[in-house]
Amino acid sequence: MKPRHAWRxxxxxxxLAFIPGGCFARDMxxxxxxxxxxxxxxxxIKVDIRLDAFLISPTEITEHEYRAVxxxxxxxxxxxxxxxxxxxxxxxxxxxxxxxxxEGLHPCYDLSTGRCDRxxxxxxxxxxxxxxxxxxxxxxxxxxxxxxxxxxxxxxxTKDITLLLDIVKRGPAPVASRRxxxxxxxxxxxxxxxxxxxxxxxVVSYPAASNPEGPGWGIARTIRGGSFxxxxxxxxxxxxxxxxxxxxxxxxxxxxxxxxxxxxxxxKPKAVVPFLGYRGIH
Numbered sequence: 001m002k003p004r005h006a007w008r009x010x011x012x013x014x015x016l017a018f019i020p021g022g023c024f025a026r027d028m029x030x031x032x033x034x035x036x037x038x039x040x041x042x043x044x045i046k047v048d049i050r051l052d053a054f055l056i057s058p059t060e061i062t063e064h065e066y067r068a069v070x071x072x073x074x075x076x077x078x079x080x081x082x083x084x085x086x087x088x089x090x091x092x093x094x095x096x097x098x099x100x101x102x103e104g105l106h107p108c109y110d111l112s113t114g115r116c117d118r119x120x121x122x123x124x125x126x127x128x129x130x131x132x133x134x135x136x137x138x139x140x141x142x143x144x145x146x147x148x149x150x151x152x153x154x155x156x157x158t159k160d161i162t163l164l165l166d167i168v169k170r171g172p173a174p175v176a177s178r179r180x181x182x183x184x185x186x187x188x189x190x191x192x193x194x195x196x197x198x199x200x201x202x203v204v205s206y207p208a209a210s211n212p213e214g215p216g217w218g219i220a221r222t223i224r225g226g227s228f229x230x231x232x233x234x235x236x237x238x239x240x241x242x243x244x245x246x247x248x249x250x251x252x253x254x255x256x257x258x259x260x261x262x263x264x265x266x267x268k269p270k271a272v273v274p275f276l277g278y279r280g281i282h
Contacts, residue, residue: 028055028282029184034133042205049129050210055282056126056134059175059186060084060194061095069098077171083192083277085172089125089221089245090114092195092278096123105282114245116197118211125197126281128222129212135188135225136181147232150178151190154229164229172228189225189239192277196222200242220244 033053040047060083067073075085087095093114097107100122108116108124116124126134147153152173155163176186198214200222206212214222226239 027057029058030055031130031134031183036133038204038206040205041203047206047209049206049212051129051133052211054126054130056130056185057280058180058184060192060277060279062175066095069095069102079174081174082172083175083187085192085277087195087277089195089243092125096125096280099123099280121282123280123282125195125278127211127213128196128198128224129214130281131194131196131224131279134183134185136183147189150181150188151226152178152187152228153190153226153232156232167229170228187225190230191228192225193223193227193230193239193241194225195278196224198222202242 031054034051036049037046038049039045062080063073063075063078063082063084064080066084066087073084074087074091075082077085090111093109093116094111097109097111100107100120105122106120107122108118108120110117118124154167157163172191175191177191178187180186181188196214198221199216199218200220201215201218205215207215220242221244223241223243224239230239
């Protein structure tokens with residue numbers, strides 16, 4: 001059965017992650033429990049990371065899916081099968097809660113604070129650790145030929161402005177336009193950046209070894225995967241960056257989380273460059 005296109009986002013799109021035990025597993029990809037060893041960049045100590053199994057959407061959230069739940073479409077580039085774009089972190093978690101209620105699940109988020117209760121069975125954003133495992137080999141360096149088979153990225157030449165403008169004019173591609181990774185997930189690299197649950201820390205550290213959720217506080221959220229305009233040059237290794245949770249684009253944004261959560265969403269700036277979306281977990 002062809003997977004129904006689900007969620008993902010960053011500067012231009014969405015992505016969701018879901019907790020095991022929820023409904024509609026046929027629409028999700030199961031990522032098995034996983035253990036791996038990582039080096040804490042703050043302490044230099046090797047840490048054994050353990051993740052429980054989880055379900056994740058096979059694609060980024062499409063404009064059709066976002067509109068069906070929120071009755072709105074903030075995207076710069078339009079098309080039902082394109083990943084939804086120009087969605088802030090707060091709008092992403094609001095979508096998660098709305099979709100959870102719609103499908104008879106228990107919402108994970110407190111929309112006044114942004115806190116996520118992972119004991120609930122509703123939709124949520126993936127943690128960075130979950131996203132990293134789901135991305136599998138796509139998050140590591142590979143040849144440009146192999147990358148182009150699974151990823152919609154920009155050009156290696158970062159000085160050719162004309163080429164960059166052409167890429168931006170063309171915009172993102174419909175979800176699942178490239179082949180999936182070995183887990184059956186599409187567009188884990190490129191097309192649109194994807195929001196993660198975690199606050200961002202430029203130094204990758206692990207305060208908890210079991211199902212780590214990142215720093216306890218911060219002024220920005222982690223985004224992963226790159227976009228259709230991201231460079232394929234060496235400095236882009238890992239495609240890991242950050243945005244404040246109200247950011248819709250890098251050139252028009254507010255810093256930090258809003259003091260009253262989603263209540264302040266209508267005061268957010270209008271995005272000009274749409275490179276951000278998300279993917280969901282259940």
